[in-house]
Amino acid sequence: MKKIEAIVRPEKVGEVRVALEAAGCPGVMVTEIEGYGKQKGIVEQWRGETYRVSLLPKVKMEIVVKDKDVKSIIKAIADVARTGEIGDGKIFVYPIEDAYQIRTGATGDDAI
Helix, strand or coil: CEEEEECCCCCHHHHHHHHHHCCCCCCCEEEEEEEECCCCEEEEEEEEEEEECCCEEEEEEEEECCHHHHHHHHHHHHHHHHHCCCEEEEEEEEEEECCCCCCCCCCCHHCC
């Protein structure tokens, strides 16, 4: 099992969810976050004043999948989240040792 953590633009969340459902994603957890990457934020102008916004709004999507599904889920996310501009986000993949479904007691792949 693997945990896929995707950081995407807030306006792309709906499209990513639809793509995940089409790819057979078992479920997703979504968290609104703030952060910055290599660009260190953006410079904006408002009422003639220039200011730096260092923490940009992003959305973190977390999915736990079977090993065989990792590539298709990553492709589904990347294909719809990509705009080609700075700030499109990142995808991280982590190993999951085990899973336990509280309601049924299922473990491992059966729990996801």
